[in-house]
Amino acid sequence: MKYKRSMRIILMTEHLLSKPNVNIPLTYFAERFGQAKSSISEDVQILKETFESNGIGLIKTSAGASGGVLFQPEVSVAEARLVIDSMCSMLSDKERLLPGGYLFMSDIVGNPSLMHDVGRLFATVYQHERIDAVVTIATKGITIANAVGYAMNCPVAVIRKDNKVTEGSTVSINYVSGSTRKIETMVLSKRTLKEGSNVLIVDDFLRAGGSINGVIHLMNEFKANVVGIGVLAEVKGIENRLIDNYVSLVAIEDIDEFRQQFTVDHGNYLTHLQANK
Amino acid sequence: MKYKRSMRIILMTEHLLSKPNVNIPLTYFAERFGQAKSSISEDVQILKETFESNGIGLIKTSAGASGGVLFQPEVSVAEARLVIDSMCSMLSDKERLLPGGYLFMSDIVGNPSLMHDVGRLFATVYQHERIDAVVTIATKGITIANAVGYAMNCPVAVIRKDNKVTEGSTVSINYVSGSTRKIETMVLSKRTLKEGSNVLIVDDFLRAGGSINGVIHLMNEFKANVVGIGVLAEVKGIENRLIDNYVSLVAIEDIDEFRQQFTVDHGNYLTHLQANK
Numbered sequence: 001m002k003y004k005r006s007m008r009i010i011l012m013t014e015h016l017l018s019k020p021n022v023n024i025p026l027t028y029f030a031e032r033f034g035q036a037k038s039s040i041s042e043d044v045q046i047l048k049e050t051f052e053s054n055g056i057g058l059i060k061t062s063a064g065a066s067g068g069v070l071f072q073p074e075v076s077v078a079e080a081r082l083v084i085d086s087m088c089s090m091l092s093d094k095e096r097l098l099p100g101g102y103l104f105m106s107d108i109v110g111n112p113s114l115m116h117d118v119g120r121l122f123a124t125v126y127q128h129e130r131i132d133a134v135v136t137i138a139t140k141g142i143t144i145a146n147a148v149g150y151a152m153n154c155p156v157a158v159i160r161k162d163n164k165v166t167e168g169s170t171v172s173i174n175y176v177s178g179s180t181r182k183i184e185t186m187v188l189s190k191r192t193l194k195e196g197s198n199v200l201i202v203d204d205f206l207r208a209g210g211s212i213n214g215v216i217h218l219m220n221e222f223k224a225n226v227v228g229i230g231v232l233a234e235v236k237g238i239e240n241r242l243i244d245n246y247v248s249l250v251a252i253e254d255i256d257e258f259r260q261q262f263t264v265d266h267g268n269y270l271t272h273l274q275a276n277k
Numbered sequence: 278m279k280y281k282r283s284m285r286i287i288l289m290t291e292h293l294l295s296k297p298n299v300n301i302p303l304t305y306f307a308e309r310f311g312q313a314k315s316s317i318s319e320d321v322q323i324l325k326e327t328f329e330s331n332g333i334g335l336i337k338t339s340a341g342a343s344g345g346v347l348f349q350p351e352v353s354v355a356e357a358r359l360v361i362d363s364m365c366s367m368l369s370d371k372e373r374l375l376p377g378g379y380l381f382m383s384d385i386v387g388n389p390s391l392m393h394d395v396g397r398l399f400a401t402v403y404q405h406e407r408i409d410a411v412v413t414i415a416t417k418g419i420t421i422a423n424a425v426g427y428a429m430n431c432p433v434a435v436i437r438k439d440n441k442v443t444e445g446s447t448v449s450i451n452y453v454s455g456s457t458r459k460i461e462t463m464v465l466s467k468r469t470l471k472e473g474s475n476v477l478i479v480d481d482f483l484r485a486g487g488s489i490n491g492v493i494h495l496m497n498e499f500k501a502n503v504v505g506i507g508v509l510a511e512v513k514g515i516e517n518r519l520i521d522n523y524v525s526l527v528a529i530e531d532i533d534e535f536r537q538q539f540t541v542d543h544g545n546y547l548t549h550l551q552a553n554k
Binding site for chain 2: 001005006007009010011013014017018019022046047049050051053054056098099100102103104105106107110111112113115116138139140142143146147149150153154155156157158160165166167168189191192205
């Protein structure tokens with residue numbers, strides 16, 4: 001098959017977008033399209049200009065034998081604001097308020113297209129760090145972690161509250177839940193996380209921080225280094241929060257269960273994004 | 278900004294790929310690029326030819342006021358074979374065998390790039406049906422469901438084994454686990470699935486079928502119509518399996534715990550795919 005330039009740039013766009021943060025050797029494209037590397041380099045240049053001037057992400061090229069081309073999704077401040085605004089408006093529905101001051105969020109984490117965007121948002125902030133794995137807690141953190149892991153090209157390790165035969169040998173810790181003050185257990189399969197990994201922790205909801213603090217303790221057992229913490233939503237105005245260094249997309253404030261009221265606003269994400277740029 | 282054709286087709290490729298199974302009005306592109314609809318239609322034609330002749334997927338166009346362009350990921354038999362082959366070789370590692378004849382699969386479902394491919398595989402088979410939601414069981418089905426839901430533009434509903442305050446009001450059933458014969462509970466939040474939905478059930482591992490049979494019963498409570506069942510791996514040679522109509526990517530056979538042996542082969546996916554074409 002003869003590949004015209006228009007065809008080549010469509011196929012290269014598809015290949016790079018479907019493999020974010022993966023280095024693709026130029027020879028891969030040269031062989032696939034039966035073209036000289038110099039033509040492929042010109043194609044890459046068109047992609048680079050288009051991606052970077054339109055807020056899709058960065059195209060990084062490296063020379064030499066192991067060289068190639070790599071796509072990093074990168075959202076602009078404007079796009080991040082749109083995604084967070086839409087989450088804020090979804091979350092503002094008063095019907096979401098549950099007993100105990102929790103918010104119903106299963107439909108948010110069960111929205112794969114929104115999670116895809118959330119993955120790109122967190123990748124934009126964290127992909128320049130060396131991160132080996134994204135760690136989360138079952139159940140609602142999993143789709144977030146999967147989306148972040150996809151955008152960053154990292155495996156996902158899922159911590160459970162129970163021990164299952166399908167996990168193989170595990171490491172567990174006990175921790176005190178920040179909200180209920182009950183003692184709970186966290187379990188992580190040994191095989192899902194290499195000792196000494198650099199990890200990004202993600203979760204859906206941050207209140208007192210008991211669960212994430214538990215994850216941090218469990219990470220110590222794996223000699224892992226916690227590089228960052230990202231949450232979809234944080235509750236503001238919590239005294240004695242157990243963790244203080246995190247990135248949140250949305251902030252929930254002034255929860256009044258009696259009046260069925262609360263307010264939803266941006267979290268600290270845009271501040272972190274702008275500091276990164 | 279002036280958008281040359283090369284730029285437009287890159288940006289249209291990006292937009293369509295990031296929103297599979299979403300109808301994009303031609304006016305969206307016409308306005309974004311400041312071009313006549315006729316030019317946009319020519320761009321779409323280039324995308325269509327390239328996508329369809331290179332196994333990326335289908336580009337469907339519709340005319341009229343609500344008309345537009347829609348991308349459906351569609352894997353070729355050759356690509357599906359490659360993905361399944363690579364899963365087979367990952368799963369063949371004898372170290373995966375766990376007590377009770379289970380296989381360790383957390384790293385497989387924790388591989389977001391592989392899950393992305395798995396999502397496209399199942400979408401290729403099921404996207405032509407009218408499906409309103411992808412339903413799965415916590416924990417290991419979630420990344421699969423999220424990937425399938427993304428490719429098909431469907432929300433994901435996650436069934437849990439426990440009831441949590443964050444789920445709001447729920448519907449639950451009891452079922453007998455096919456493997457352990459124990460009575461267990463399944464819980465689904467009422468708000469995550471509309472009554473009367475057409476659902477696709479996905480899960481990681483199919484043995485006796487007790488869990489999926491439980492899901493089917495729970496779906497009855499939601500008056501849902503089960504359109505299909507997709508699993509990553511099935512164990513072959515199970516007598517009295519509770520379900521018989523499913524699509525599996527991989528089949529595990531001849532598990533011999535004493536000798537630490539088993540064989541891994543293709544499931545029935547390719548047969549279904551070829552029947553579809």
